[in-house]
Amino acid sequence: MTHTETHITDYRVYGWVLFALLVLTTITITVTWIDLSALTVLVALMIASVKSFIVLKYFMHLKFESRLFTVFVVMVLSIYLLVIGLTFFDYLLR
């Protein structure tokens, strides 16, 4: 058997995580009512990133998995951010 020290998360933890995600959703919606012009996209993306971080860490169990999983996720996201960066570098300086 390969069942090594399984972590059982309490229901309440997920309840709080859900609550936090709903609060963040409310903030995202409220922020769009305020006109931040150029910053709107940035703020929306920042809140979405915080939400994804919570989903990845708690719902997707990265917090309790081996570090290897987190390293992989960070690598993939870094590559993706690099691609976005390079694309805009090319696009804006054409």
Place this chain on the structure above:
Amino acid sequence: MEIHRDDIGARLGMWLFIFTEILLFGGLFLVYAVMRHRYSVEFHQAAHQLNAFIGTVNTVVLLLSSATVAMSITAVQRGEKRKGVLLLFITLLCAGVFLFNKYLEWGHKISIGLYPGSDMMIGLKHGYILFFSLYFFMTGLHMLHLVVGSIILTIVMLKIQTGSINPGKYTLLENGGLYWHLVDLIWIFLFPLLYLIT
């Protein structure tokens, strides 16, 4: 004789698959980003056509469904079979609500002639065509994932019921859950980028 099993390996495999999905949607988000930069005014105006209320309801529904999937893992680990099945059933119900809302949303757009390739859409400005094409393609692909996820979770739910997913063996539930959270994760970005930035 004991059959060899590698749960961590199975989950790692699922994660590798999720990475390919992230890059698939990532490509679309990249197109969105560049086109939004190029046609910022038109994207801005076109987004007003989307129903932010339905978008918000679907966001809440998806978050709730993600929480219940996560909770069902706890239930199965603790051997609370009925609870596990019930929680997954709530998830599937949420998926149904999501799809129904999408039906209303898309149905309305199609009824007024707004869909890729329609006469109305061809007549629109370039930025509008791009926005609505991306909207239909990205939410459509997301919806396809949601349908697939629902099928997987239905199978998982039945397997919990029959006992082939049990406190000693529940990797399929974990991997199905990971897939479902991915669907949620993508929506977390789709929602503000398509519906809210008006």
